[in-house]
Amino acid sequence: MAGGxxxxxxxxxxxxxxxxxxxxxxxxxxxxxxxxxxxxGQYVEVRTRGETGYFVLAGPPGAAPWELVMxxxxxxxxxxxxxxxxxxVEITAAIGEGFxxxxxxxHPVVLAxxxxxxxxxxxxxARRIADGDATRTxxxxxxxxxxxxxxxxxxxxxxxxxxxxxVCAWQGDADAAAASWAPAGGGTVFRGYVQEAVAxxxxxxxxxxxxxxxxxxxxxxxxxxxxxxxIAPEHVLTNH
Numbered sequence: 567m568a569g570g571x572x573x574x575x576x577x578x579x580x581x582x583x584x585x586x587x588x589x590x591x592x593x594x595x596x597x598x599x600x601x602x603x604x605x606x607g608q609y610v611e612v613r614t615r616g617e618t619g620y621f622v623l624a625g626p627p628g629a630a631p632w633e634l635v636m637x638x639x640x641x642x643x644x645x646x647x648x649x650x651x652x653x654x655v656e657i658t659a660a661i662g663e664g665f666x667x668x669x670x671x672x673h674p675v676v677l678a679x680x681x682x683x684x685x686x687x688x689x690x691x692a693r694r695i696a697d698g699d700a701t702r703t704x705x706x707x708x709x710x711x712x713x714x715x716x717x718x719x720x721x722x723x724x725x726x727x728x729x730x731x732x733v734c735a736w737q738g739d740a741d742a743a744a745a746s747w748a749p750a751g752g753g754t755v756f757r758g759y760v761q762e763a764v765a766x767x768x769x770x771x772x773x774x775x776x777x778x779x780x781x782x783x784x785x786x787x788x789x790x791x792x793x794x795x796x797i798a799p800e801h802v803l804t805n806h
Contacts, residue, residue, distance in 0.1 A: 586716035600630035605664025607805035680780025
């Protein structure tokens with residue numbers, strides 16, 4: 567944006583444990599700014615006490631207040647995780663076009679979510695389920711180890727709705743990661759990175775697109791593997 571982003575006054579409403587060392591932060595951006603969130607995958611920049619940070623919107627498009635999912639890591643996240651509820655912050659309108667979920671209706675899709683990129687999962691999967699595409703949706707969630715599995719209730723709800731959910735634990739014991747599903751009936755775990763799981767488990771020609779939210783190396787590896795999935799590298803879509 568010319569001259570930098572436009573910030574709007576907002577208010578920190580609440581925080582809740584999201585599991586895996588992550589926190590769900592609720593922010594009221596005001597009605598007009600909230601209306602700029604139109605598609606899953608959009609994100610925002612928050613400024614508070616001179617610190618800034620980008621966060622994927624984790625609630626449904628059009629809904630207010632906004633939900634963000636974050637972990638401590640410096641910058642705005644540390645301030646938001648330490649401030650008392652009702653603190654004043656600044657926030658941009660929703661950034662980016664999000665994912666073309668309408669164009670993908672009726673087609674098989676892989677969601678590749680690494681780290682705090684899991685925040686994009688709730689609105690994406692909710693839309694896929696609403697469109698009748700639960701069984702055409704495979705979600706690969708990347709975590710470092712078993713004790714870092716976030717949004718467990720959401721993962722279980724997706725699985726129970728017919729979505730295939732695979733946890734990819736690249737460090738630690740895969741059996742322990744599977745045990746973290748135990749209170750909810752268990753689940754599938756892959757020992758390795760998200761990109762390795764997609765390469766190993768997604769059959770060529772079985773997917774229309776990969777929607778990826780995570781670190782650059784994950785996305786680069788997925789694009790490199792795209793031809794063996796039967797798609798063009800540009801069909802590995804990101805939210806920025």
